[in-house]
Amino acid sequence: MSVILVTGGAGYIGSHVVRQLSEAGHEVVVFDNLSTGSADALVHGERLIVGDLSDQGRIREVLKETGAKSVLHFAAAIIAPESVQLPLKYYTNNTRNTLNLVQACVDHGVERFIFSSTAAVYGIPEGGRASEQSRTAPINPYGTSKLMSEWMLRDAAFAHGFSYVALRYFNVAGADPQARMGQRTPEATHLIKVACQAALGARDGVSIFGTDYDTPDGTGIRDYIHIEDLASAHLAALAYLKAGGASDVINVGYGKGSSVREVIKVVKDVSGVDFRVNEAPRRPGDPDSLIAVADKVRTLLNWTPAHNDLHTIVADAWRWEQKLWQSR
CATH class of the missing domain: 3.90.25.10 (UDP-galactose 4-epimerase, domain 1)
Structure with a gap:
């Protein structure tokens, strides 16, 4: 079984996915700068590599060393109001760093890519409901930075032959039912x-x-979705791609x-x-x-x-x- 690389895997959402992957028998390597994540969230002793996606050389080394064929990408800044005040932080951390990662994945033969996206790409949808066919019209740099990353994935997958799923999250909430992990950010806005x-x-x-x-x-x-259900959707997306599923964009909510x-x-x-x-x-x-x-x-x-x-x-x-x- 090949290694699965998870960026941002020590954070709130990433750590729940990492735990479920480990429980399913996968070998997981986590790449995280620990700016908001915590090594304590890696409850199965998954290998943690501390690094930042701004360092393209480092992520290339990790992909070469691990031989990972599947990448799950969670590393991002996620506070919409902050993105209005600090837009360049979001275009740097979310869009440019995703570009660094995708380029490294292409160069090292990664076959499957699961992307942590957001319902913020829809902005204010007509009627208050958003389907995957709804118009994308983000109203803040956070949503725009994620949508730009989706576009990069779409075009790179077409040109270079890998497959991806972008999961557009709605309002993620809750914690591991056994209280092993949850949201740690003290100034969280959820x-x-x-x-x-x-x-x-x-x-x-x-x-x-x-x-x-x-x-x-x-x-x-x-639309509030339990973190455990959101995490399980990532495993389902990975299984879908491994079975030959086509690249797609998918809402995750109730x-x-x-x-x-x-x-x-x-x-x-x-x-x-x-x-x-x-x-x-x-x-x-x-x-x-x-x-x-x-x-x-x-x-x-x-x-x-x-x-x-x-x-x-x-x-x-x-x-x-x-x-x-x-x-x-």
Whole structure:
């Protein structure tokens, strides 16, 4: 069985995928600069190579040494508001570094490439739902940097004969049910993590950014997907490519949404804490609703989610945040 190289494999999403790959019997090598990831997240003792994709010579050495034929690429900056303030950081870290990696993969005969993309490529989709055929119109440099990377993959795969799947994530949340790993970033902006931190007293409260959206309770609706289900979609995508599947772009979500108020209520119910909730103005560019049309991931990849329940997502996130809080 050949080595699988995972860039950004010590981060939130990457570490869950790495664990599932190891549990499935794959030999995994992780390449990560540890700027946001942690070696502690590699619970099966996977080999970690500390390096940065800006160093093209280093990633070439790693590909040559490992002989990896499959690459899963997670390394990226992911905070949309920050990307508006620091666009060149995102075009450097997300787009240029992906170019470095793809070029090295082409030169070293990598056959399969799984790319961590985002629903941010859709911007504000009409009707609040996005399918793979929806218009791509990102509204921030984060989404644009990811879309540019998708275009590079598409063109490089056509020219050089490798295959890829770009997975467009919706709102990833939760943690490993056994609390071995989860989101570690202390200043994370994800609603469920922020609400759990508020319940623990690590934050003063939670802000609802906009209460006048065209939704049943006036707050924004998002498609929250459990990190374990998202991770399993990567293994399904890899199996699809190994079986000869054609390159494709695929949404990963549940196809249903929860509002900000609904999420906060579930966090309060799970934690038993009635933390402060502040109402604040809308943030520029936030859509009323963003839900995946997620038929393709189920049919093409034969993927079936196992944690499709908001209470489960929150309970696993809460268990992880308690562990982090106790170990601080």
